[in-house]
Amino acid sequence: xxxxxxFQSLLLVILLMICTCTYVRAxxxxxxDRNKEGFLGLFWMSARIGERLxxxxxxxxxxxxxxxxxQ
Numbered sequence: 001x002x003x004x005x006x007f008q009s010l011l012l013v014i015l016l017m018i019c020t021c022t023y024v025r026a027x028x029x030x031x032x033d034r035n036k037e038g039f040l041g042l043f044w045m046s047a048r049i050g051e052r053l054x055x056x057x058x059x060x061x062x063x064x065x066x067x068x069x070x071q
Contacts, residue, residue, distance in 0.1 A: 008067070011064065012064055012068075015057070015060055015061055015064055017043075017046050018046045018047075018049055018050045018057055019050060019057065019061065020046075021043045021044075021046040021047040022046070022049075022051055022054070022057075024043075024047070025044075025047040025050075025051070032044050032047050
């Protein structure tokens with residue numbers, strides 16, 4: 001089933017995108033920072049969310065991991 005039709009899979013994809021963009025911005029900030037507008041601006045916004053809300057994103061990742069292990 002597609003991640004668009006399954007809510008848990010959609011949340012997982014969003015969490016992975018936030019974590020990946022935050023990591024890429026920490027390692028190579030020029031890749032993310034040059035695209036602040038348009039469709040590629042979603043990656044910049046995801047990196048900002050990951051930087052500013054990192055404790056909450058980490059808790060969400062742990063909660064998602066637990067729910068996937070329990071299933």
